[in-house]
Amino acid sequence: MNAWHNVWTITKRELGAYFTSPIAYVFIVIFLLLCGFFTFFVGGFFERQEASLVRPFFDWHPWFYLFLVPAVGMRLWAEERRVGTIELLLTMPITAWQAIVGKFLASWLFLALALALTFPVVITVNYLGDPDNGVILTAYIGSWLMAGAYLAISCITSALTRSQVVSFIISLVVCLFLILAGFPPVINVLEQVAPRLVELVASFSVMTHFEGFQRGVLDVRDLLFFLSVIGFSLFTTSVILRTHRAG
Amino acid sequence: MIKVQNLAKMFGTKRAVDDVSFSVNRGEVLGFLGPNGAGKSTTMRVITGFLPPSAGTVTVGGFDIVEHAIQARRLIGYLPENAPAYTDMTVFGFLNFAAEIRGLRGDARKQAVNRAVEMCFLESVLHQSVETLSKGYRHRTCFAQSVIHDPDVLVLDEPTDGLDPNQKHEVRQLIRRMGEKKAIIFSTHILEEVDAACTRAIIIDRGKIVANGTPQELRQKSEWSGAVTLRVKNVAASTVSTKLYQVPLVKRVTVVDEKDGRVTVRAFPKSGANGALAAAIGEAAHDWQVEQLHTEEGRLDEVFRSITMPDTAKEAA
Numbered sequence: 110m111n112a113w114h115n116v117w118t119i120t121k122r123e124l125g126a127y128f129t130s131p132i133a134y135v136f137i138v139i140f141l142l143l144c145g146f147f148t149f150f151v152g153g154f155f156e157r158q159e160a161s162l163v164r165p166f167f168d169w170h171p172w173f174y175l176f177l178v179p180a181v182g183m184r185l186w187a188e189e190r191r192v193g194t195i196e197l198l199l200t201m202p203i204t205a206w207q208a209i210v211g212k213f214l215a216s217w218l219f220l221a222l223a224l225a226l227t228f229p230v231v232i233t234v235n236y237l238g239d240p241d242n243g244v245i246l247t248a249y250i251g252s253w254l255m256a257g258a259y260l261a262i263s264c265i266t267s268a269l270t271r272s273q274v275v276s277f278i279i280s281l282v283v284c285l286f287l288i289l290a291g292f293p294p295v296i297n298v299l300e301q302v303a304p305r306l307v308e309l310v311a312s313f314s315v316m317t318h319f320e321g322f323q324r325g326v327l328d329v330r331d332l333l334f335f336l337s338v339i340g341f342s343l344f345t346t347s348v349i350l351r352t353h354r355a356g
Numbered sequence: 357m358i359k360v361q362n363l364a365k366m367f368g369t370k371r372a373v374d375d376v377s378f379s380v381n382r383g384e385v386l387g388f389l390g391p392n393g394a395g396k397s398t399t400m401r402v403i404t405g406f407l408p409p410s411a412g413t414v415t416v417g418g419f420d421i422v423e424h425a426i427q428a429r430r431l432i433g434y435l436p437e438n439a440p441a442y443t444d445m446t447v448f449g450f451l452n453f454a455a456e457i458r459g460l461r462g463d464a465r466k467q468a469v470n471r472a473v474e475m476c477f478l479e480s481v482l483h484q485s486v487e488t489l490s491k492g493y494r495h496r497t498c499f500a501q502s503v504i505h506d507p508d509v510l511v512l513d514e515p516t517d518g519l520d521p522n523q524k525h526e527v528r529q530l531i532r533r534m535g536e537k538k539a540i541i542f543s544t545h546i547l548e549e550v551d552a553a554c555t556r557a558i559i560i561d562r563g564k565i566v567a568n569g570t571p572q573e574l575r576q577k578s579e580w581s582g583a584v585t586l587r588v589k590n591v592a593a594s595t596v597s598t599k600l601y602q603v604p605l606v607k608r609v610t611v612v613d614e615k616d617g618r619v620t621v622r623a624f625p626k627s628g629a630n631g632a633l634a635a636a637i638g639e640a641a642h643d644w645q646v647e648q649l650h651t652e653e654g655r656l657d658e659v660f661r662s663i664t665m666p667d668t669a670k671e672a673a
Contacts, residue, residue, distance in 0.1 A: 122453050
């Protein structure tokens with residue numbers, strides 16, 4: 110009870126911080142522009158002549174997030190360390206976990222808001238045809254979970270450094286690996302080089318697990334994958350924060 | 357309230373704090389002195405629970421800072437070095453956040469924020485973003501955060517750093533006033549602050565405590581303590597010092613200054629003079645034109661130098 114109050118206090122502060130700086134507005138505008146552009150121009154939404162968002166809209170999300178989520182997550186701990194407020198935060202009567210979860214939750218909710226603001230696409234497809242809204246909903250859930258996994262990785266890299274730029278680049282590279290591990294061209298190469306490893310490597314990819322959600326399937330294994338990436342990453346963040354202080 | 361026992365803190369193989377023990381009771385203001393890098397900030401970071409100790413224990417209000425971290429931290433208000441604050445928030449927002457995370461709700465929170473704002477004179481910048489504040493205001497904002505829950509224990513790392521002389525004075529007054537009811541530990545390298553605000557002072561050097569006592573006790577360690585300064589007119593310096601060397605209590609005489617026909621000399625007492633030196637010198641000087649004659653109380657800066665840098669202090673004296 111009290112613990113959640115502490116988490117929520119941190120979350121509120123962090124959310125406030127997004128909206129008092131230009132980050133939130135820049136991010137949302139860019140995200141929406143990208144979504145619109147790729148869906149209607151590159152994704153060929155109209156040319157496909159089908160009432161579905163899977164290919165033209167959701168297919169791009171892993172790539173958008175690759176750049177945008179590290180940008181959201183990079184400041185979480187790096188900024189606290191640079192300004193020195195981490196010393197205030199971690200000497201307050203809260204546990205490090207409450208701070209970590211609170212901060213993560215704030216960014217994740219922010220991403221949820223950005224994602225929710227893509228609703229005109231859903232309205233458009235419903236206006237033009239008769240899509241399976243259940244599939245759209247599961248795809249949205251999958252997309253949000255995937256964003257959460259990227260974000261949790263950004264938490265780690267943000268805790269590693271005082272520099273937001275370094276944090277951004279490292280998390281981008283890690284997330285890129287998570288995409289490429291399941292990216293068809295990479296899988297094809299891997300099949301020729303080391304066919305036995307294909308399944309193992311692909312199982313680490315967000316692409317493989319996002320695929321299920323895009324088809325409208327809520328597979329427990331996919332759900333568990335994203336949640337365990339988040340859980341593991343936040344745990345790693347707590348270890349990193351502790352080792353910094355242990356000296 | 358604060359009890360530090362055999363505290364050590366290592367960074368890699370470097371010992372930042374080495375076997376430090378002391379305690380601070382309610383009603384005490386402990387000044388923490390030391391050269392830069394002596395381990396003041398590290399000690400404070402361990403006391404507030406930011407850094408875990410490598411060895412030894414710290415208890416605050418009876419709670420171990422590691423075992424019962426949350427209970428111990430509730431009792432502490434902390435002003436870190438350089439007074440960090442969330443730059444994207446307004447002063448009001450920041451203080452509200454601090455109050456809320458300290459578990460204050462509703463009216464209690466409003467009152468706490470108002471009290472802290474009043475105490476630290478922040479009304480005029482209340483709705484300004486922390487980013488746009490001058491250093492003095494930013495410092496006071498962080499200070500306000502540390503007292504928002506009216507803590508029993510205050511840990512202040514260089515609370516007057518970066519303030520102008522008036523603000524320094526205000527903060528010292530504030531510390532002394534609050535010190536009547538709380539246990540306060542604050543670090544500084546401005547020695548006059550020790551006199552202005554502390555009931556007790558600790559000098560720390562290279563991670564170890566090298567002196568611990570009231571400002572008065574520390575001052576008596578100075579060889580200046582009990583020395584007599586004399587200024588006379590129209591007498592040659594050599595005559596003055598020859599005459600003073602004949603006074604039985606005098607150990608050593610130095611000529612401080614000689615200009616415009618005025619000579620200033622300082623006589624250091626032999627041990628056991630016990631303040632009788634001034635009278636003896638007054639007698640010896642009775643046929644000169646004496647402009648000034650007074651006994652030195654001992655100087656903290658000289659004690660500080662002689663303790664933390666024994667070699668250079670002698671040269672300077």
